[in-house]
Amino acid sequence: MTPALNLSRRTMMLAGGGAAAAVTLAACSSPTDAATVPPSSAPTDSGSAAAASPTEIAKLADIPVGGGLAATLDGQPILLAQPTKGTVVAFSAICTHQGCKVKPAATEFDCPCHQSRYDLATGEVLGGPAPRALDKVTVTVDGDTVLAG
Numbered sequence: 001m002t003p004a005l006n007l008s009r010r011t012m013m014l015a016g017g018g019a020a021a022a023v024t025l026a027a028c029s030s031p032t033d034a035a036t037v038p039p040s041s042a043p044t045d046s047g048s049a050a051a052a053s054p055t056e057i058a059k060l061a062d063i064p065v066g067g068g069l070a071a072t073l074d075g076q077p078i079l080l081a082q083p084t085k086g087t088v089v090a091f092s093a094i095c096t097h098q099g100c101k102v103k104p105a106a107t108e109f110d111c112p113c114h115q116s117r118y119d120l121a122t123g124e125v126l127g128g129p130a131p132r133a134l135d136k137v138t139v140t141v142d143g144d145t146v147l148a149g
């Protein structure tokens with residue numbers, strides 16, 4: 001009786017192993033099938049909305065050549081500058097020292113809290129306690145409009 005029982009257990013384990021292998025194969029084949037589905041279905045929905053209507057940040061004419069302009073992007077304060085006519089750069093307006101809001105001055109960006117000064121064209125620190133440059137924000141110019149991205 002005992003050998004028969006052992007044989008039965010072995011048989012069951014082998015059968016179970018085969019079933020597990022079949023499940024594993026089935027599980028492995030599912031992602032392959034899913035990979036053939038165009039990956040664009042979910043990401044494109046959110047991406048196409050942004051691509052279809054890029055966010056306008058400012059008009060080019062509102063940014064003085066050689067000067068800057070304060071603006072917002074997605075509710076966050078940013079700084080725009082037009083170092084040379086038609087070229088626009090943008091930075092986060094959050095000071096890299098302690099997070100105060102940096103403002104445009106005549107030919108640079110200044111932090112009112114501890115007087116850090118930033119280069120208008122590069123965002124690099126010109127003076128004060130700020131440890132590093134302002135974070136860059138990607139913008140593009142389309143005709144007379146400055147767009148996010």
Ligand code: FES
Nearest residue numbers: 095097098111114
């Ligand atoms: Fe801007 Fe201190 S927070 S210089």
